[in-house]
Amino acid sequence: MVSLTKNQTVSLTKSAASTLSTIGIGLGWDPLKKKGFLANLFGGNDEIDLDASCLLLDASGQPLDLVWFQQLRSQCGNIVHSGDNQTGEGDGDDEIIRVNLASLPSQVEYLAITVNSFRGQTFNEVENAFCRVFDNQTGKELVHFKLAEQGPHTGILIASLSRSGGEWNFKAHGMACEGRAVPEMLPQIVRAIL
Numbered sequence: 001m002v003s004l005t006k007n008q009t010v011s012l013t014k015s016a017a018s019t020l021s022t023i024g025i026g027l028g029w030d031p032l033k034k035k036g037f038l039a040n041l042f043g044g045n046d047e048i049d050l051d052a053s054c055l056l057l058d059a060s061g062q063p064l065d066l067v068w069f070q071q072l073r074s075q076c077g078n079i080v081h082s083g084d085n086q087t088g089e090g091d092g093d094d095e096i097i098r099v100n101l102a103s104l105p106s107q108v109e110y111l112a113i114t115v116n117s118f119r120g121q122t123f124n125e126v127e128n129a130f131c132r133v134f135d136n137q138t139g140k141e142l143v144h145f146k147l148a149e150q151g152p153h154t155g156i157l158i159a160s161l162s163r164s165g166g167e168w169n170f171k172a173h174g175m176a177c178e179g180r181a182v183p184e185m186l187p188q189i190v191r192a193i194l
Helices: 012-016 037-042 182-193
Strands: 002-004 009-011 022-031 050-057 063-067 079-081 095-100 110-117 126-135 141-146 155-164 167-177
Touching (some): 009 012, 012 141, 022 050, 050 079, 050 095, 050 182, 063 079, 155 182, 167 182
Parallel strands (some): 002 141
Antiparallel strands (some): 022 095, 022 126, 050 063, 050 110, 079 095, 110 155, 126 141, 155 167
């Protein structure tokens, strides 16, 4: 498993050390635990509803499809979202996006992995956020990226996957974005990926 920092890139194919056809992209987070007398009086945690999404782009950065809480399966059927976790409670992955890399249409050159707060809660209210990529067939974790982007923003471009000579590369972006939904973040995403 490779632990990445912001702006690092790794070949998923080489990390798998075998033929890699399907991956899972797991995202997790926790609500920030509030401290002090008032937190104890009024409850220490609020639910945080973050939404993981996968945007499919062509070579020029034009969107081809979007997998998110409003559409849990890509039009081609090769990307499937596990569903919307509205609290962030519990250990491990809160949402998983499964991708059949081997069967993606050839015009798909980039996958952008994002997370955003549809309700408008900011990332100042989130802790322990991470993204991991694992081989869907073996369960082996290939890449782990801890997100440290707390702040007043409502979206993050977590990472992107890009085709390169028959291989898929994973780049950790960790870029704060404005937007409560992926379509609002599109210009920022395209600039970062291309």
